[in-house]
Amino acid sequence: MKKRISLALLTLSSLALYATPPAVVAHRGYWNTEGSAQNSIRSLVKADSIGCEYTEFDVWLTSDNVPVVNHDDVIDGMVIQNTPYHEVAKARLSNGEPVPRLDQFLDTAAPLKVGLVLELKPHADPVKEVLAAGMIARMIAERDLEPRTMYITFSANALKALQATTGQKAAYLSAVSPEELVALDCYGPDFNIGSLRQFPQWIDEFRSLGMPLNVWTVDSDDDIQWCIDNGATYITTNNPLRAQELIASGK
Ligand code: MG
Numbered sequence: 001m002k003k004r005i006s007l008a009l010l011t012l013s014s015l016a017l018y019a020t021p022p023a024v025v026a027h028r029g030y031w032n033t034e035g036s037a038q039n040s041i042r043s044l045v046k047a048d049s050i051g052c053e054y055t056e057f058d059v060w061l062t063s064d065n066v067p068v069v070n071h072d073d074v075i076d077g078m079v080i081q082n083t084p085y086h087e088v089a090k091a092r093l094s095n096g097e098p099v100p101r102l103d104q105f106l107d108t109a110a111p112l113k114v115g116l117v118l119e120l121k122p123h124a125d126p127v128k129e130v131l132a133a134g135m136i137a138r139m140i141a142e143r144d145l146e147p148r149t150m151y152i153t154f155s156a157n158a159l160k161a162l163q164a165t166t167g168q169k170a171a172y173l174s175a176v177s178p179e180e181l182v183a184l185d186c187y188g189p190d191f192n193i194g195s196l197r198q199f200p201q202w203i204d205e206f207r208s209l210g211m212p213l214n215v216w217t218v219d220s221d222d223d224i225q226w227c228i229d230n231g232a233t234y235i236t237t238n239n240p241l242r243a244q245e246l247i248a249s250g251k
Contacts, residue, residue, distance in 0.1 A: 021228070021247045022228060022232045022233060022234060022247060023053035023234050024240050025053070025055065025236040025240075026240045027217050027238050029055050029056070031238075032238060037094040040097045041100050041108050042097060052114055053234075054116065054234065055114050056236055057116070057119065059102055060080040061081060063081065066101060068080065068088060068102060075088065081128065085101075102136070103139060107143070109148075115150070117149075117152060118152070119173070129157050133162045133166070136151075136166070137166040137167075140166065150168075152173055153170060153172070154173040154174050156172070156174075159186055163185075169187035170186055171186060171188055171212075172184055173190045175195035175196075181206075187211070188211030189202075190216060192217075193215050193223050197226065213231065215227050215234070215235055217238060218237045228250055
């Protein structure tokens with residue numbers, strides 16, 4: 001009986017602790033639906049249309065320093081960072097759209113409600129990352145998108161550059177310990193779900209450090225529920241509708 005009461009108290013205190021449910025981040029936009037494609041303008045509009053709190057997308061700089069939105073480093077056999085924009089512009093996404101330029105993407109985002117999770121990809125030349133960070137900061141500021149934008153990256157160099165140019169803390173995608181994140185003086189972790197489930201003891205450490213917990217890419221019901229139960233702040237998923245459903249069912 002005593003055990004049951006303490007379990008009930010534990011559950012209640014957990015519920016109080018996680019009173020704010022996770023926000024849903026559509027990974028590369030809401031793309032697995034009619035007429036959409038990963039990192040397309042359509043996927044951004046679709047993420048907004050289903051009420052996602054955020055949509056995530058990836059940014060590369062072309063060889064002539066035009067920021068474009070794409071996940072892979074290669075499109076139609078062209079390595080984006082080694083190819084001029086006029087060549088990259090000839091490529092088509094699976095829904096027929098051209099690769100969006102970042103300015104086009106942000107112009108579309110500006111009148112919408114959805115938040116932006118901007119990932120700056122690691123470039124071979126670190127100078128390009130610094131240049132990209134400066135351009136990104138300016139383009140976001142020109143559209144007054146700062147309050148709706150978060151920055152993430154796998155590159156420690158890009159992280160530093162983004163933080164310097166935007167004046168905002170960025171989240172680090174590589175699975176490093178809480179101590180290493182503190183040393184980076186960043187927003188916090190953006191952890192792969194597999195790594196986080198390997199080091200669940202870090203969750204309390206992140207929390208005590210006041211770091212929000214971003215987790216990617218959380219697609220199965222089991223992983224989504226695990227993130228909800230462990231108080232994730234953001235769930236980045238290819239299944240935003242299912243994540244919304246599971247979060248709503250626990251409210
Ligand atoms: Mg990404």
